[in-house]
Structures are given as structure tokens and as C-alpha cells.
Amino acid sequence: MSCFSMSSTRMNVSPARDHRSREKGLVVYPVYSRRSKGLSLGVNLFPSQKVCSFDCPYCEVFPFKTDFSFDVDLMETALIENIAPDLKDVCFSGNGEPTLSPRFKVAVDRASAVRRKYAPSAQVVVITNGTGLLRQDVFDFLIEKTREERFNLWLKIDAGTEEWFKTIDRPNPSVGFSALASIIREFAARSARNAVTVQTMLCSVGDAVPDEREAAAWEQTVLGLAGTGAIRNVHLYGKARPSPEDPLAQALPLAFLEKRAASLRAALKSARLDTPVETFE
Numbered sequence: 319m320s321c322f323s324m325s326s327t328r329m330n331v332s333p334a335r336d337h338r339s340r341e342k343g344l345v346v347y348p349v350y351s352r353r354s355k356g357l358s359l360g361v362n363l364f365p366s367q368k369v370c371s372f373d374c375p376y377c378e379v380f381p382f383k384t385d386f387s388f389d390v391d392l393m394e395t396a397l398i399e400n401i402a403p404d405l406k407d408v409c410f411s412g413n414g415e416p417t418l419s420p421r422f423k424v425a426v427d428r429a430s431a432v433r434r435k436y437a438p439s440a441q442v443v444v445i446t447n448g449t450g451l452l453r454q455d456v457f458d459f460l461i462e463k464t465r466e467e468r469f470n471l472w473l474k475i476d477a478g479t480e481e482w483f484k485t486i487d488r489p490n491p492s493v494g495f496s497a498l499a500s501i502i503r504e505f506a507a508r509s510a511r512n513a514v515t516v517q518t519m520l521c522s523v524g525d526a527v528p529d530e531r532e533a534a535a536w537e538q539t540v541l542g543l544a545g546t547g548a549i550r551n552v553h554l555y556g557k558a559r560p561s562p563e564d565p566l567a568q569a570l571p572l573a574f575l576e577k578r579a580a581s582l583r584a585a586l587k588s589a590r591l592d593t594p595v596e597t598f599e
């Protein structure tokens with residue numbers, strides 16, 4: 319493997335509307351984020367290949383392999399090069415689960431320092447499927463991060479039942495549904511207030527669609543987390559981009575997402591919680 323990492327595109331390159339540049343070995347890539355509602359600088363900790371503890375059928379990372387490796391100094395340089403006045407966030411996502419990278423903590427700390435110095439109004443966002451929380455060092459690190467200003471953890475909670483979890487996320491066999499649900503509850507209980515965004519993908523998988531039992535279980539899960547005060551908002555989103563396994567996972571009608579959102583809003587209101595719930599087609 320090459321000992322250098324490819325850095326990002328330069329500022330004068332238009333931000334992409336998708337994430338395809340991740341598969342070219344870039345470690346920093348500007349994109350328009352529909353959920354951040356503006357310019358986001360994506361950080362990809364896995365420029366050589368996808369690394370993830372899930373195998374979601376809707377995943378939009380196409381198979382690829384490069385000789386590039388992640389380098390935190392080059393990440394920092396590329397972030398500084400691409401800072402723009404309207405930057406919404408620096409977002410760790412990329413080709414897999416960021417917490418699986420051995421450079422995860424140092425990279426997030428370095429990006430946080432860049433944000434503070436060069437983009438004080440932007441956020442640092444970590445998108446995670448939550449499995450990193452099962453490791454004590456990652457759990458402790460992220461708890462501390464939630465106490466920093468302008469840090470937001472986007473936590474994937476696609477399912478309320480084990481059956482749908484196995485269908486929609488296809489986890490590595492070492493990831494148990496109960497253990498993951500339990501550590502997420504513990505994390506929310508200890509996190510700073512309003513530090514976590516719950517994000518949930520709603521799509522069909524083959525002939526399967528999340529049914530009423532799944533919807534009720536998911537709603538109770540999110541309601542319980544919101545009750546801790548840790549949840550800033552909830553994003554329900556649909557499949558909007560191509561995936562390598564198309565047509566296995568398919569978008570559901572917007573009305574399906576809106577029904578789930580309306581039910582959750584009503585449940586939150588009954589519990590006297592004002593957590594915002596948004597849908598993204």
C-alpha cells in the first residue's frame with residue numbers, strides 16, 4: 319500500500335451532490351448535504367476500501383480498492399484548504415463506520431481544532447451506526463465530545479426489532495441487537511443534552527417493509543432516548559441514491575415516512591417533549 323494519502327479537491331472545485339469522490343481515495347471532499355442544508359466537508363477515514371460492521375442493503379458505497387491510506391496531517395491541510403464562509407459542518411462519514419479506524423479519535427480531535435480556529439460557526443459531525451459504542455474507549459471519547467460545543471453525533475437507529483435490524487442493517491454477527499440497544503440507551507443517558515441526532519432509513523428490502531410492530535418498537539426506542547434529553551432531533555430519510563445492490567432496497571412513498579414522523583411527533587408531544595422530527599425523501 320502507498321504510504322501517502324490523496325488529499326481533497328481544492329476550493330475552486332464545485333461541491334458534489336453525491337459522495338462518489340470517496341471511492342477515488344479522497345480523504346476530504348466537499349458536498350452539499352441535504353440533511354445539513356448546506357456545504358459539508360466530508361472526511362473519509364477509509365480511502366482504500368469500505369470498512370463497516372454493517373452491510374446495509376441500501377448502502378451507497380460501491381465496491382472499490384485504492385492504494386491510498388489515511389493521513390491525519392493531510393486531512394488537516396485539506397480541511398483548511400476547503401474551509402468556506404458558508405461551511406455547515408465537517409462530517410466524518412466516508413466509506414464505512416468511522417469508529418473502526420485506528421485514527422478515528424486523533425482525526426476527530428484534529429478536525430475539532432481546525433473547526434474552532436477556521437470555521438467557528440460550523441459543527442463537527444460524526445455519523446455512526448453505533449457499534450463503536452460497544453468499545454469502552456470509543457464510548458468514553460464520544461461522551462467527552464458531546465460535552466464540546468458544536469459537536470453532533472448522528473446515530474443510526476434503523477430498527478426497533480431484532481428481525482428488522484437484521485434485514486435493514488445486516489450487522490456483523492458479533493453485533494447483537496440487545497447489546498447495541500442497551501449501550502445506545504446508556505450513551506444517551508450520559509451524553510450532554512441535545513448532542514445526538516437520531517437518523518433512521520426507511521426503505522423496503524426485497525418484499526419486506528417495516529410493519530406496524532416494527533414501527534411501534536422503533537417509536538418506543540426513540541421516545542425513550544428523547545426522554546434522556548440527549549436527542550437534538552430525529553431525521554427520517556428515504557433511499558435517494560443508487561446502491562450497489564439495487565434494486566434490492568427501494569424507496570418508500572413520502573407518505574410512509576410522513577406517517578411515521580407524525581406518529582412519533584404525537585408520542586413526543588404526549589410525553590411533553592419538543593424534539594424536532596424531520597423527513598428527507
Ligand code: SF4
Pocket residue numbers: 370371372373374376377378379413414415447
Ligand atoms: S452503516 Fe453506513 S457505511 Fe455501513 S453498510 Fe450501512 S450505510 Fe453502508
